[in-house]
Amino acid sequence: MTVRQQQPSFPRKRESIASDSEHMSPAVFQFVPPLDSCRADAQRWIPAFAGMTIFFVVALFLSFLISPALAQTPQYGIALHGAPHYPADFTHFDYVNPDAPKGGTLHLSALGTFDTLNPFTLKGVAAEGSGLVFETLMARSMDEPYSQYGWVAQSVTVAPDHTWVSYQLRPQAKFQDGTPITPEDVIFSFETLRDKGHPSYRSYYKDVAKVEKTGPREVRFTFRDASNTELPMIVGEMPVLCKHCWKGKDFAATTLQPIIGSGPYKIETMTPGRTIAYVRDKNWWAADLPVNKGRYNFDHITYDYYRDATVALEAFFAGRYDYRFENIAKNWALAYNTPAVQQGLIKKQEIKNELPAGMQAFIFNTRRPLFQDRRVREALGYAFDFEWSNKNFAYGAYKRTSSYFENSELAAKGLPSPAELKLLEPFRKQLPDDVFTKVFTLPKTDGSGEDRDNLRKAADLLRDAGWTIKNGVLTDAQGHPFKFEIIDAEPMFERWTEPFITNLKRLGIDATFRVVDTSQFQNRMDDFDFDMTIGVFGQSLSPGNEQFDMWGSSKANVKGSRNLIGVHDPVVDALLEKLVHAESREELVAACRALDRVLLWQYYVIPHWYIGTYRIAYWDKFGQPKIAPKYGLAVEDSWWVDSGKVGRIDEAQNRK
Numbered sequence: 193m194t195v196r197q198q199q200p201s202f203p204r205k206r207e208s209i210a211s212d213s214e215h216m217s218p219a220v221f222q223f224v225p226p227l228d229s230c231r232a233d234a235q236r237w238i239p240a241f242a243g244m245t246i247f248f249v250v251a252l253f254l255s256f257l258i259s260p261a262l263a264q265t266p267q268y269g270i271a272l273h274g275a276p277h278y279p280a281d282f283t284h285f286d287y288v289n290p291d292a293p294k295g296g297t298l299h300l301s302a303l304g305t306f307d308t309l310n311p312f313t314l315k316g317v318a319a320e321g322s323g324l325v326f327e328t329l330m331a332r333s334m335d336e337p338y339s340q341y342g343w344v345a346q347s348v349t350v351a352p353d354h355t356w357v358s359y360q361l362r363p364q365a366k367f368q369d370g371t372p373i374t375p376e377d378v379i380f381s382f383e384t385l386r387d388k389g390h391p392s393y394r395s396y397y398k399d400v401a402k403v404e405k406t407g408p409r410e411v412r413f414t415f416r417d418a419s420n421t422e423l424p425m426i427v428g429e430m431p432v433l434c435k436h437c438w439k440g441k442d443f444a445a446t447t448l449q450p451i452i453g454s455g456p457y458k459i460e461t462m463t464p465g466r467t468i469a470y471v472r473d474k475n476w477w478a479a480d481l482p483v484n485k486g487r488y489n490f491d492h493i494t495y496d497y498y499r500d501a502t503v504a505l506e507a508f509f510a511g512r513y514d515y516r517f518e519n520i521a522k523n524w525a526l527a528y529n530t531p532a533v534q535q536g537l538i539k540k541q542e543i544k545n546e547l548p549a550g551m552q553a554f555i556f557n558t559r560r561p562l563f564q565d566r567r568v569r570e571a572l573g574y575a576f577d578f579e580w581s582n583k584n585f586a587y588g589a590y591k592r593t594s595s596y597f598e599n600s601e602l603a604a605k606g607l608p609s610p611a612e613l614k615l616l617e618p619f620r621k622q623l624p625d626d627v628f629t630k631v632f633t634l635p636k637t638d639g640s641g642e643d644r645d646n647l648r649k650a651a652d653l654l655r656d657a658g659w660t661i662k663n664g665v666l667t668d669a670q671g672h673p674f675k676f677e678i679i680d681a682e683p684m685f686e687r688w689t690e691p692f693i694t695n696l697k698r699l700g701i702d703a704t705f706r707v708v709d710t711s712q713f714q715n716r717m718d719d720f721d722f723d724m725t726i727g728v729f730g731q732s733l734s735p736g737n738e739q740f741d742m743w744g745s746s747k748a749n750v751k752g753s754r755n756l757i758g759v760h761d762p763v764v765d766a767l768l769e770k771l772v773h774a775e776s777r778e779e780l781v782a783a784c785r786a787l788d789r790v791l792l793w794q795y796y797v798i799p800h801w802y803i804g805t806y807r808i809a810y811w812d813k814f815g816q817p818k819i820a821p822k823y824g825l826a827v828e829d830s831w832w833v834d835s836g837k838v839g840r841i842d843e844a845q846n847r848k
Contacts, residue, residue, distance in 0.1 A: 266347035266360060269330075272338035272425060272734055273777055278482075287335055287821040288486030288830045294472070296833025297492040299513040301504050303682065304710030305465040305497055308446035312389045312431065314718060314752045316446035317710055319468045320495040323431075324488075324828075325368075325453035329359050329378070330428035331483035334821035337733035340428045341483050344373055344454070346409075350424050357424040358412040366477050367434045367454045375405040380435035382413070382427075388444040391752040395741050396426050419773045422736040454478075456488040469494040486817070489832035501684055508809070509538075511845070515810040515827055520684060521586035524807050536812065537841055543806040546822045548600035550731040551593055553797035554678065554692070557722055559748075559758040562676060566624075569795035571653035574646040575695035576798050579639040581688055590801035594634055595788050597731050598802050602784040604792065606631055611782035612789070615770055619763045624793050632792045634799060641691070650699055666700030675702040676723035681713035685726050688800075718752045726800075727756060733823070734777075735784055739768050743791065757796045764790055813837040 269276040284290040300320070308316030311323055330340035330348065342348065345359035365373040382403050385393040399417045406412045413427050437452040450459040456479070460471035470493045478484050496513060498504035505523060508516050509530050518524050524540075532538040554576070556563040563569055578592050595603035608616060608628060616627065626632075637643035659666050659674060666674040678689060689705045696703045703724075708716070716722050729742055738754075740747060747753035748760040767790065771783035806825055815834040820826075 264349050264351055266349045268347060269339060269341040270348055270350065270424065270428070271336065271340075272422070276333075276339040276341065277336050278333065278339075278341065282341075282482050284482055284485035285333055285335065285487075285821075287817055287819045287826060289815070289817045289832070290486040292486050292489045292815065292817075292830075292832040294489050294832070295491050296835075296838070297494060298490040298515065298828065298831075298833075300493065300495050300515060300828075301507065301513045302495045302497050303501060303504060304499070306468070307465065307711065308448065309451055309459065309462075310443070310447055312385060312393075313444050313446075314390050315444060317714055319462075321457075321468065321470055321493060321828075324455055324457040324470055324493065325451060325459065326431040326433075326455045327453065327478065328429050328431050332429070333483075334824045334826055335819075337823070338425065340425060343478065343481065343483050344432050345428070348424070348428065354415065354418045354421050354424070356412055356414045357427055358406060358410055359428075360407070361409040361411070363409060364477050365454065367437070368452050368458055368473060369434075369437070371434070371436065373432060373454060374435075375407075375409065375411040377432060377435045378411045378430075379403050379405065380438075381430060381433040384433060384438070384443050385430065391750050392738075392741050392754070395744075395747060395750075395753070396737055399423055400427070420737070421775075422772065426737060456484070457493065460492065466497050467495065487826075487829040489830075490828070493828060501682065511811065514813070516808065517825070518807040518809055521589040524589070525587045528809060532811075533809075535844060537844055538809055539812045540807075540809050543808065543820060543825070544804060545806055545824075547824070548602060548731040548733065549593065549598040549802035549804070550729050551596045551598065551797060552728045552800040552802070553593070553726070554800070555725050555727045555756050555797050556795075557720060557724065557756065557758060558760075558796065559720055560676070560723055562674070562723065565657045566795055567653045567657040568659075571650040571657070571699075572696070572701075573795060573798045574635045574650035574653075575699060575701075576635075576692045577637050577639075577641060577643060577646075577695065578634075578801065579637045580641045581691055582801065583639050585687055586801075590803055592634055593799040593802050594632065594792075596729060596791055597735070597784055597788055599804055600731070600733070602731070602735065602781055602788070604632065604785040604788040608786070608789065609782065611778070612786045615767060615783060615786045616789070619766070622763050623790065627789050627793050632789065647695060647698055654699065661700045664700055665702070673702060674700065676704075678703060678705045678724045678726070679708055679713065679716065679722050680705070680726045681708060681710050683707045689726075717756065720749075720751070720756065720758065725756065729754070734780060736772055739771060739787070743787075744768055759791075759794075759796065761790070761794075811841060813841050 268280045269278065278285070302320040304317065306317050306319040308318050309322050310316070311318035327344050329343060329345040331343040333339050333341065340348075342362070344361060344365050346362040347360045349358045349360075351357070359378070361373055361375065361378070367373060382397065382400070386397045399415050399420050400423070401414045401416045403411060403413050415423050432454060434452050434454070441447075448462070448464055454477070456473060456476050457470035458473050460469040462468045472488060472491050479488070496507070498507065501520070505516075505527060507513060509532060528538070528540055530538070533540065556569055558564055582588055582590050597603045613628075616623065620628065635646050635649075637646060654666065658669055662671075668674070678693075686705055686707070693703045693705060717725070742754045743757075743759045743764050744755065745760045745762070745765050747755040748758050764787065767783060767787045771780065771787060774780040774783055808825070808827075813834060814831045814837070816831055
């Protein structure tokens with residue numbers, strides 16, 4: 193199975209990873225209660241006004257509660273639901289070793305190529321690891337669904353009515369050239385990302401009305417929509433750019449000139465499109481902050497690029513790189529029977545995760561007239577024999593994905609609940625009856641590879657949609673053949689796709705699979721220039737504004753958006769509004785499940801599969817924290833080189 197990673201630069205919650213496939217999501221925002229001290233102050237003053245009228249006293253009391261100057265308190269951290277897990281005096285995250293030694297090199301691999309060092313724009317393919325050069329206003333923890341703690345920002349203040357958020361910058365924060373990070377840099381970052389960055393930034397920041405400097409080290413973001421309570425979290429994830437470093441340069445263009453940031457690493461060396469190496473900034477200003485203690489332990493991190501996944505695997509066994517996330521079930525089952533594994537020099541490890549798996553699938557481009565009929569999309573789903581493919585290609589390792597929020601409480605289950613019906617009933621006439629009356633299920637087979645019943649059902653649906661067989665070719669009323677192309681950037685899915693294509697041919701459909709190079713694939717995805725592709729819609733624990741980019745009508749024709757399907761549905765738009773403006777976890781779950789049902793019953797994709805574990809392999813020369821984070825892997829920023837283990841590997845290899 194293959195991993196279809198999302199753009200690393202999107203200003204959104206961290207996503208999970210799909211696997212041969214899997215993936216990681218939030219929307220009601222709550223922060224540490226800001227009113228307690230103000231309420232106490234008001235209560236102390238009330239006795240002093242005992243002679244006043246009750247009306248005046250009550251009015252004065254309320255004025256204390258709602259006064260902008262008194263009603264908010266700077267916070268060290270914020271959480272989407274409730275309070276942050278870590279207290280104000282925390283010294284490090286639980287899933288790191290605060291005493292981890294620094295040093296050594298982590299060698300990693302990447303597939304394809306790269307042509308830019310700027311990970312924040314639409315143009316080009318960004319180099320792996322390029323985000324290591326930058327910092328964000330706030331830092332997320334990987335053991336909470338969605339909490340943030342001060343990083344470049346020393347503290348965050350959220351207005352009680354959610355109309356604005358402000359950040360107090362740390363006085364010691366500086367860029368790698370030694371210049372301080374200022375409110376002007378933060379304002380520049382916002383405006384540049386919004387106007388010249390990847391189109392997703394415009395989507396996420398659309399409800400930010402203005403950004404202004406409100407103090408020597410303070411910057412405030414004012415919102416258009418106070419009900420969009422996730423906005424403070426989204427703004428907190430904004431990378432901070434160096435204003436003077438970009439003077440006279442085109443931010444939107446690709447560049448192979450090293451970019452100055454303020455993060456833990458700087459670019460050390462590079463061979464365009466082939467290798468890139470980062471060196472730890474030993475003068476990094478933020479190394480001892482609680483959010484960074486015990487992290488970023490490698491002196492060097494390098495990426496070597498490979499054009500072929502098979503070659504990359506062999507390079508791993510040869511010791512060319514150190515760590516591998518395995519996303520092909522066949523490899524995991526058979527390929528690791530090597531001397532290095534047998535001798536314990538390479539470790540295989542499966543780590544259970546607690547992340548929503550999201551949706552990996554064959555994706556229809558509904559902008560194509562061929563796929564605009566729901567019956568046609570449903571019919572093609574009967575041609576994918578998951579049970580046979582899983583048995584023959586993945587050794588039964590996977591489960592079929594049946595939700596856009598798979599492996600989480602957000603997934604639709606059974607028939608709609610009363611809370612879901614409340615959201616769906618206003619649109620009953622616009623939705624298929626099945627949404628209300630049936631439990632969504634995917635076609636199943638006996639795994640023999642000869643399931644004629646499913647193909648008969650597919651043929652019936654295609655006939656109902658106006659397609660007929662003529663001389664073995666499926667044609668429409670005008671005699672046009674049913675013909676389309678499936679494209680991908682990697683050949684790994686070919687073995688899964690060919691049986692699907694074989695079944696389509698039995699229906700009279702001429703489908704082909706084509707592998708294109710990474711740059712061309714990205715350009716075609718950005719331009720929606722495809723019939724069908726293989727992709728992943730990753731999710732996190734609490735989906736929010738990023739859902740507009742995947743399913744919103746406003747993004748259906750915006751190049752570079754993640755609405756690859758071309759969803760343009762007022763019902764979906766209305767449910768997205770309910771999701772983003774949910775005022776409780778219960779409302780969020782109901783909105784996600786209702787959205788899930790609508791997307792599933794429209795047959796926009798042919799779902800693939802998922803697995804609830806990470807499969808990793810690595811040369812046994814690393815130290816690891818005792819506790820692993822619940823919601824992700826933290827190899828690059830929490831492991832460290834163990835010199836004793838390195839010596840053992842060197843000794844074993846010298847004996848060869």
